[in-house]
Amino acid sequence: MYTPVDKRNDITIDEARNRIAESMSKLTLGTEKVNVDNSDHRIIAEDVTATHDLPTFRRSGYDGFALLSSDLTSFPVQLKVVGNIPAGANFDRPLVSGEAVRIMTGGYVPDGADLVVMLETTKMLDDDTLEISERQKRDNITQIGSFFKQGDVLLSKDTEINPGGISLLSAFDIHEITVYKKPRIGIITTGSELLHPGEDIVNGKIFNSNGPLIKALCTENGADVFGYTQIKDDPELLRQAVKDLQGKCDVIITNGGVSVGDYDIIADLAKSADELLFNKIQMRPGSVTTAFVDKGIIYFGLSGNPGACFTGFYLYVEYALRVLQKQKSRCIECQGTLNEEYTKTNMYDRILRGQYHIDSDHIEVGRVGGDQSDNLNNLQRATCFFEIPRGDSVTPAGSVLRTWLLPFK
Amino acid sequence: MYTPVDKRNDITIDEARNRIAESMSKLTLGTEKVNVDNSDHRIIAEDVTATHDLPTFRRSGYDGFALLSSDLTSFPVQLKVVGNIPAGANFDRPLVSGEAVRIMTGGYVPDGADLVVMLETTKMLDDDTLEISERQKRDNITQIGSFFKQGDVLLSKDTEINPGGISLLSAFDIHEITVYKKPRIGIITTGSELLHPGEDIVNGKIFNSNGPLIKALCTENGADVFGYTQIKDDPELLRQAVKDLQGKCDVIITNGGVSVGDYDIIADLAKSADELLFNKIQMRPGSVTTAFVDKGIIYFGLSGNPGACFTGFYLYVEYALRVLQKQKSRCIECQGTLNEEYTKTNMYDRILRGQYHIDSDHIEVGRVGGDQSDNLNNLQRATCFFEIPRGDSVTPAGSVLRTWLLPFK
Numbered sequence: 001m002y003t004p005v006d007k008r009n010d011i012t013i014d015e016a017r018n019r020i021a022e023s024m025s026k027l028t029l030g031t032e033k034v035n036v037d038n039s040d041h042r043i044i045a046e047d048v049t050a051t052h053d054l055p056t057f058r059r060s061g062y063d064g065f066a067l068l069s070s071d072l073t074s075f076p077v078q079l080k081v082v083g084n085i086p087a088g089a090n091f092d093r094p095l096v097s098g099e100a101v102r103i104m105t106g107g108y109v110p111d112g113a114d115l116v117v118m119l120e121t122t123k124m125l126d127d128d129t130l131e132i133s134e135r136q137k138r139d140n141i142t143q144i145g146s147f148f149k150q151g152d153v154l155l156s157k158d159t160e161i162n163p164g165g166i167s168l169l170s171a172f173d174i175h176e177i178t179v180y181k182k183p184r185i186g187i188i189t190t191g192s193e194l195l196h197p198g199e200d201i202v203n204g205k206i207f208n209s210n211g212p213l214i215k216a217l218c219t220e221n222g223a224d225v226f227g228y229t230q231i232k233d234d235p236e237l238l239r240q241a242v243k244d245l246q247g248k249c250d251v252i253i254t255n256g257g258v259s260v261g262d263y264d265i266i267a268d269l270a271k272s273a274d275e276l277l278f279n280k281i282q283m284r285p286g287s288v289t290t291a292f293v294d295k296g297i298i299y300f301g302l303s304g305n306p307g308a309c310f311t312g313f314y315l316y317v318e319y320a321l322r323v324l325q326k327q328k329s330r331c332i333e334c335q336g337t338l339n340e341e342y343t344k345t346n347m348y349d350r351i352l353r354g355q356y357h358i359d360s361d362h363i364e365v366g367r368v369g370g371d372q373s374d375n376l377n378n379l380q381r382a383t384c385f386f387e388i389p390r391g392d393s394v395t396p397a398g399s400v401l402r403t404w405l406l407p408f409k
Numbered sequence: 410m411y412t413p414v415d416k417r418n419d420i421t422i423d424e425a426r427n428r429i430a431e432s433m434s435k436l437t438l439g440t441e442k443v444n445v446d447n448s449d450h451r452i453i454a455e456d457v458t459a460t461h462d463l464p465t466f467r468r469s470g471y472d473g474f475a476l477l478s479s480d481l482t483s484f485p486v487q488l489k490v491v492g493n494i495p496a497g498a499n500f501d502r503p504l505v506s507g508e509a510v511r512i513m514t515g516g517y518v519p520d521g522a523d524l525v526v527m528l529e530t531t532k533m534l535d536d537d538t539l540e541i542s543e544r545q546k547r548d549n550i551t552q553i554g555s556f557f558k559q560g561d562v563l564l565s566k567d568t569e570i571n572p573g574g575i576s577l578l579s580a581f582d583i584h585e586i587t588v589y590k591k592p593r594i595g596i597i598t599t600g601s602e603l604l605h606p607g608e609d610i611v612n613g614k615i616f617n618s619n620g621p622l623i624k625a626l627c628t629e630n631g632a633d634v635f636g637y638t639q640i641k642d643d644p645e646l647l648r649q650a651v652k653d654l655q656g657k658c659d660v661i662i663t664n665g666g667v668s669v670g671d672y673d674i675i676a677d678l679a680k681s682a683d684e685l686l687f688n689k690i691q692m693r694p695g696s697v698t699t700a701f702v703d704k705g706i707i708y709f710g711l712s713g714n715p716g717a718c719f720t721g722f723y724l725y726v727e728y729a730l731r732v733l734q735k736q737k738s739r740c741i742e743c744q745g746t747l748n749e750e751y752t753k754t755n756m757y758d759r760i761l762r763g764q765y766h767i768d769s770d771h772i773e774v775g776r777v778g779g780d781q782s783d784n785l786n787n788l789q790r791a792t793c794f795f796e797i798p799r800g801d802s803v804t805p806a807g808s809v810l811r812t813w814l815l816p817f818k
Contacts, residue, residue, distance in 0.1 A: 040625050057612045088602030090612040108613035147784055164788025167622035171785055173606055193497030197582055203466045203499040204517035213576035216449050335770040361744040361772055375556055376580055379573025
């Protein structure tokens with residue numbers, strides 16, 4: 001009944017992440033076509049190139065008058081205004097010497113004209129006589145193809161598109177692109193202590209908070225939650241739940257059942273896997289966070305403690321999902337200055353949930369809520385993690401600490 | 410035909426934002442109920458309180474044995490193991506002196522027991538005899554209600570919920586909350602130069618890139634794009650398009666038609682509004698960005714130049730949408746250090762699109778792509794804005810500049 005505790009090789013946070021990166025780089029997501037309007041934050045799976053030059057015509061940079069620079073030899077000079085080119089209009093003949101046309105910003109500069117004089121620097125002598133008093137420094141014309149030539153790469157493979165990219169493709173009338181499929185996630189929360197929504201509270205049982213946490217984090221981070229189940233601590237039920245997800249998911253996340261104790265059913269599953277990435281990390285909380293790869297699926301076993309589950313998600317699952325999509329983690333790693341002394345010490349690096357504040361050009365970090373890993377009170381409020389290095393000395397205020405700024409917070 | 414340029418009062422960026430904040434604070438969004446599973450990033454419209462204490466029972470903090478502290482008077486002491494409490498199980502009678510029960514992390518601590526001894530510090534002498542060798546420093550029990558008492562505020566009104574909040578509410582079996590309705594946006598892009606998707610390219614005409622940009626930015630920033638139209642530069646069409654959106658939208662964004670020239674149809678619209686917030690800002694690009702309020706709707710007139718439209722969206726529209734939802738802007742304002750000299754000068758503050766890099770604990774900023782406001786090449790790549798102060802001196806490398814980090818980038 002009281003089986004001995006497994007002997008596990010503990011590794012550092014960085015080593016764990018390196019193993020994830022190496023393993024993820026061997027996996028590939030399929031591709032699909034999506035409408036550009038619905039492509040925000042999707043990852044482009046092949047270069048998208050310019051279908052034509054941009055601009056497609058010589059474009060005026062200002063409101064003013066288009067004319068021939070060869071007419072500007074002595075000043076003041078008078079020119080005859082022969083027309084008006086509002087935005088979107090063509091001009092049906094070449095301009096000749098002595099002529100000018102009124103033109104709007106972005107307007108079509110007629111053949112023959114090679115200069116736009118800004119409206120503010122001109123004077124109308126009568127209804128159709130323009131006077132220009134001084135030499136012009138610039139032609140104020142945006143030349144054909146000066147922004148993009150046909151065939152130029154607009155957005156390269158493995159770029160995460162954002163509204164700016166959507167506007168760029170729209171300028172080329174491109175409305176469909178090929179993107180990677182979203183990573184498909186299966187979530188299995190394990191725990192005989194877990195109630196289902198709506199059940200009565202009884203001694204020993206709690207409502208499942210980690211399942212909804214992981215589901216929301218996966219969705220927020222651009223994954224597609226394909227399956228979600230809650231099962232009792234039972235190796236047979238777990239095997240069945242995993243089996244139901246195989247072939248349908250890229251990533252399977254289990255939660256709970258990773259404690260170093262009698263009921264470590266995730267460890268059993270990991271033992272028979274193709275490749276164990278890690279089953280112990282030199283960190284608190286969540287040292288027993290586990291990752292392994294089996295038949296092309298990556299499995300994460302997150303600790304059942306809410307704080308450990310939250311921390312493990314950002315440091316390992318978010319990282320893996322991003323690497324799988326050829327992206328850097330959205331957790332920005334930087335150095336934060338601790339706002340007050342932290343007295344607890346540990347033989348492992350401790351990752352605290354905190355809040356950061358950018359004070360002018362410095363990043364200040366501080367704790368938020370309790371640091372017990374079973375306390376749910378700060379997951380909503382945490383905007384960063386910071387690392388209390390292992391050792392037996394107190395961490396004084398002002399310490400510069402490794403910090404991760406959490407995305408979407 | 411050549412009407413005089415309107416005289417406009419120009420104001421600073423901060424004054425423009427202050428006017429927005431003041432005006433927005435008078436407007437309110439309706440509320441609606443949503444499922445907690447689908448509430449990520451919604452704004453809570455009323456305090457959500459704890460429906461019960463948490464924990465609901467005395468919970469073990471560790472794997473180990475629960476027992477009576479009064480039994481630990483001299484060491485070593487032997488106790489009889491009378492049972493096993495796996496996760497989720499109850500124990501049907503009080504523990505008495507001389508007894509211990511095996512208990513898991515998070516397990517129910519039986520009545521009578523007032524101490525949990527960690528497994529690692531114990532020894533089994535035979536199948537049911539436990540030996541404890543040393544005095545215990547802590548009881549390792551999480552008391553009822555020690556995290557939250559019934560009635561405590563879990564998430565307060567005007568909080569933007571995130572996955573952490575979703576997990577917290579799930580722990581209380583709360584599945585429905587009241588949130589503000591998303592701001593409803595109408596977008597009207599104006600410009601006789603705009604082609605519709607699929608049309609042939611002709612001289613003077615371009616595809617609409619700002620419309621898709623604004624639409625994607627609104628959606629990304631949590632608004633509900635209710636209407637979207639593209640019209641020619643025609644005051645009558647604009648009036649009709651606005652009329653179609655009135656009563657259905659909280660915010661109407663027009664794009665184009667704000668140039669200081671003959672065809673300034675947005676300015677006409679602004680003239681008859683209840684409250685003009687501004688129609689000229691001391692900034693480049695986008696000095697003619699306009700905002701006004703009429704009959705409870707806020708209108709933004711963004712410049713038709715892509716760079717100006719992009720900048721105006723983040724500095725004013727994003728800001729307004731957030732204030733309307735009782736939130737701070739997601740554009741984090743800080744101080745960035747310029748990576749290389751910028752030589753252009755201007756009588757207005759210039760907002761450059763750039764990229765930032767957090768180098769240890771400092772934020773470095775630099776330009777990305779061209780700074781022409783009609784160039785689409787850097788909207789995708791820009792991750793920040795930084796401000797080149799007005800004046801006639803060059804801005805040297807190393808200058809510390811006002812910077813906004815852009816969200817979702």
